[in-house]
């Protein structure tokens with residue numbers, strides 16, 4: 001373990017920015033740190049299969065493995081990429097103050113909005129919500145890190161725009177002038193928040209990192225991720241959720257589930273007392289499941305398995 005806190009990060013520009021932010025904050029508190037960019041590992045000689053340890057998320061897997069192997073002390077993630085169940089032995093130590101929660105459209109002019117359009121995104125949630133709003137548009141798949149996706153939008157003349165998380169582009173200073181904020185779109189659970197995880201037995205790193213926790217952000221993302229966890233049951237789906245403090249006592253919440261084609265929408269909105277934050281996400285997800293959400297989740301799962 002030692003006294004230098006080894007910070008694991010993926011090596012994309014956004015991941016490095018996020019890890020450096022954590023490094024600076026820990027050093028400002030007097031801790032020694034070291035940044036360890038971790039490449040995708042591929043094969044591994046671990047005694048237990050990965051799924052038995054609960055290692056699932058495509059973005060987080062590499063760092064989970066490095067942590068299980070004891071190569072890093074803490075890992076920094078975009079929280080929306082982190083599966084709702086953390087791997088065995090890995091625990092949440094801090095959620096950093098939230099950045100911009102919204103999605104934005106990067107575009108080449110907005111005339112197309114009223115007629116036909118081609119929008120690029122790889123996200124089921126963004127696709128469903130866009131089609132719900134603009135049923136006559138076409139969605140094309142767009143994947144890769146933020147930098148790659150911006151480049152592909154420029155390269156494809158026939159695409160009218162692509163959807164991004166504002167937070168990612170703002171962090172690395174890549175948000176162009178030609179964007180519009182999609183404030184009608186419900187963000188992904190925990191969008192704009194950064195999560196730091198540690199090995200539960202690593203008390204030195206855990207105590208250090210806990211000092212960075214932002215309680216209000218942690219409460220909001222708890223509600224959103226409980227909503228997600230209860231709805232999804234291990235299957236990805238177009239699910240949006242956003243909890244925000246209205247004042248010191250109240251949190252307001254919007255959560256929804258869409259069909260893949262955006263035609264169906266089941267939504268719950270609520271304002272509740274901060275002291276009730278633990279169970280609200282789960283309760284509202286149950287309401288959605290009772291209003292046809294259960295059947296919708298089944299049909300989404302069946303379609304995605306095809």
Ligand SMILES: NCc1[nH]cc(CCC(=O)O)c1CC(=O)O
Pocket residue numbers: 078079080081146163164165166167168169190191192193194
């Ligand atoms: N899935 C990729 C990803 N994970 C986190 C962010 C941005 C930062 C954030 O939302 O916290 C992005 C890029 C995007 O969605 O455009």
